[in-house]
Amino acid sequence: MSKYDTICAVSTASGTGAIAVIRLSGTESFKTVLYIFRKNGKPLDINDIEPYKAYHGEIFDPVKDDKPMVDEVLVTFFKAPHSYTGEDSVEISCHGSEFVQQKILELLVVRGCRLAAPGEFSKRAFINGKLDLAQAEAVADLISSQNEAEHRIAVNQLKGGFSNELRDLRAKLVDLTSLLELELDFSEEDVEFADRTKLYEILDTALKHIVKLTDSFRMGNAIKHGIPVAIVGETNTGKSTLLNAILGEERAIVSDIEGTTRDTIEETFTINGVMYRFIDTAGIRETSETIEKIGIERTFKKISEADIVIGMLDGTKELTQIYDAAINIISHVNLLTQKLLLLINKNDKIDISKFYSINDDFQWQIKQTVEKNIEDHGGYMTDEFCYSVTGMDLYDIRNLMTFYIISAKKDEDIEQLKDSIRFYTKTPKLDGNATLVTNIRHYEALMHAKGSLEQVKNGMDSKLSADLLAQDLRQALYYIGSITGEVTTGEVLNTIFGRFCIGK
Numbered sequence: 243m244s245k246y247d248t249i250c251a252v253s254t255a256s257g258t259g260a261i262a263v264i265r266l267s268g269t270e271s272f273k274t275v276l277y278i279f280r281k282n283g284k285p286l287d288i289n290d291i292e293p294y295k296a297y298h299g300e301i302f303d304p305v306k307d308d309k310p311m312v313d314e315v316l317v318t319f320f321k322a323p324h325s326y327t328g329e330d331s332v333e334i335s336c337h338g339s340e341f342v343q344q345k346i347l348e349l350l351v352v353r354g355c356r357l358a359a360p361g362e363f364s365k366r367a368f369i370n371g372k373l374d375l376a377q378a379e380a381v382a383d384l385i386s387s388q389n390e391a392e393h394r395i396a397v398n399q400l401k402g403g404f405s406n407e408l409r410d411l412r413a414k415l416v417d418l419t420s421l422l423e424l425e426l427d428f429s430e431e432d433v434e435f436a437d438r439t440k441l442y443e444i445l446d447t448a449l450k451h452i453v454k455l456t457d458s459f460r461m462g463n464a465i466k467h468g469i470p471v472a473i474v475g476e477t478n479t480g481k482s483t484l485l486n487a488i489l490g491e492e493r494a495i496v497s498d499i500e501g502t503t504r505d506t507i508e509e510t511f512t513i514n515g516v517m518y519r520f521i522d523t524a525g526i527r528e529t530s531e532t533i534e535k536i537g538i539e540r541t542f543k544k545i546s547e548a549d550i551v552i553g554m555l556d557g558t559k560e561l562t563q564i565y566d567a568a569i570n571i572i573s574h575v576n577l578l579t580q581k582l583l584l585l586i587n588k589n590d591k592i593d594i595s596k597f598y599s600i601n602d603d604f605q606w607q608i609k610q611t612v613e614k615n616i617e618d619h620g621g622y623m624t625d626e627f628c629y630s631v632t633g634m635d636l637y638d639i640r641n642l643m644t645f646y647i648i649s650a651k652k653d654e655d656i657e658q659l660k661d662s663i664r665f666y667t668k669t670p671k672l673d674g675n676a677t678l679v680t681n682i683r684h685y686e687a688l689m690h691a692k693g694s695l696e697q698v699k700n701g702m703d704s705k706l707s708a709d710l711l712a713q714d715l716r717q718a719l720y721y722i723g724s725i726t727g728e729v730t731t732g733e734v735l736n737t738i739f740g741r742f743c744i745g746k
């Protein structure tokens with residue numbers, strides 16, 4: 243299989259649409275199409291083709307005696323290197339019938355074209371230097387983007403914003419390496435050319451830069467996959483009912499049997515342009531049942547990964563039980579980094595006046611739990627701080643139990659809840675140039691680079707020789723280069739492009 247063979251694929255979504263686009267790329271693509279294309283009943287001469295112009299005509303079957311028309315089409319020719327792949331390419335816009343699409347592909351394959359593998363067009367664009375790896379991955383992100391924030395990140399990455407930042411970073415580190423390597427050449431003479439203070443300075447800026455990028459991953463990931471909102475609480479509190487109500491569909495099974503939900507159920511939902519990932523979890527209770535136990539372990543894992551935790555409490559229970567359940571939930575979140583919304587559910591079945599006079603002892607316990615939580619995570623409670631992490635002031639915390647008394651079965655309560663969720667979400671400030679890392683491959687490479695740079699720093703602290711320092715620096719350079727594909731292996735390319743769809 244030569245890198246130069248000509249490939250073809252349907253590039254539009256599979257199924258029947260008004261039109262479909264079939265794409266070809268490779269040295270033979272013009273010739274192949276001309277063999278099955280006629281304009282005004284006549285074939286076109288390859289030398290007369292004007293690229294970037296749409297030709298109206300017919301695809302016909304040249305093998306059959308009567309040379310029947312297959313479809314009426316528009317054909318555009320792209321001359322290398324000015325095409326997506328950097329090779330000669332052709333796009334055939336045909337009618338969207340699946341039969342027509344398959345028939346045209348068949349005619350192309352009979353003429354020697356090969357069906358493209360997933361992502362092969364983008365892979366060729368990368369090999370031919372039209373896109374770097376991060377940009378090629380941005381193409382995939384752009385195609386799958388579902389909201390404004392996702393779209394903006396993908397466009398920025400596609401335009402090369404992220405790649406440029408990495409190039410700057412790399413340039414700094416290359417400077418550093420060459421300074422150290424200069425010392426190597428004179429190692430016999432035991433001199434230090436590279437000013438160590440200057441080295442520390444460059445290293446620190448590079449590290450800061452990397453940390454900024456890796457820190458953005460949590461946000462980037464939230465934008466790409468939805469901000470995680472875990473719905474947790476004891477069994478039968480109405481968690482699944484709430485999930486269904488938010489989504490407006492019967493996604494999770496609801497029943498009055500305790501322990502109905504055994505596994506986590508995740509579904510995305512967009513509120514005011516921000517995508518959330520709501521996670522219904524197995525109800526927390528003491529159980530000896532193995533599978534349910536695993537489910538509950540997952541619940542705790544989901545709590546720790548969520549940005550927002552919705553703690554469901556059953557309002558029909560005894561006050562003391564509700565308080566205990568609330569305290570249990572509070573103690574499982576990190577109020578410094580996570581938002582907690584405690585909901586007392588089933589208000590349609592209770593007399594809410596029972597919450598008006600809260601038992602002092604329990605108020606005090608809840609306040610203690612909140613304060614301890616914040617202190618445990620290295621924070622300090624002031625009224626202002628309390629508000630910033632919980633969205634409630636100290637007074638509210640003391641009266642936590644009177645806060646959100648809702649019914650998961652009442653539409654107006656659900657609408658209010660959605661408003662609160664939106665209100666408590668710190669939306670990322672995304673100016674057009676903000677670089678957010680959204681790709682796990684990039685994140686891992688940056689974390690490795692960070693590790694290597696920290697090694698260099700430690701090495702300098704303990705006065706390691708220049709050659710050992712340079713070795714770690716080269717490692718860092720390798721990892722950064724792997725993001726844009728400056729250094730890469732065939733295997734890595736295959737995994738990356740293999741995740742694309744065919745025709746991309």
Ligand SMILES: Nc1nc2c(ncn2[C@@H]2O[C@H](COP(=O)(O)OP(=O)(O)OP(=O)(O)O)[C@@H](O)[C@H]2O)c(=O)[nH]1
Pocket residue numbers: 476477478479480481482483484495496497498499500501502503504523524525526587588589590591648649650651652
């Ligand atoms: N009256 C009333 N009943 C509710 C409300 N929300 C949920 N329920 C009922 O409470 C019972 C349990 O609801 P689920 O949503 O299955 O509870 P869950 O928390 O998911 O329970 P597990 O999956 O067992 O942990 C069902 O019978 C629901 O119809 C509510 O606001 N009012």
Ligand SMILES: [Mg+2]
Pocket residue numbers: 481482483494495496502503522523525
């Ligand atoms: Mg459930």
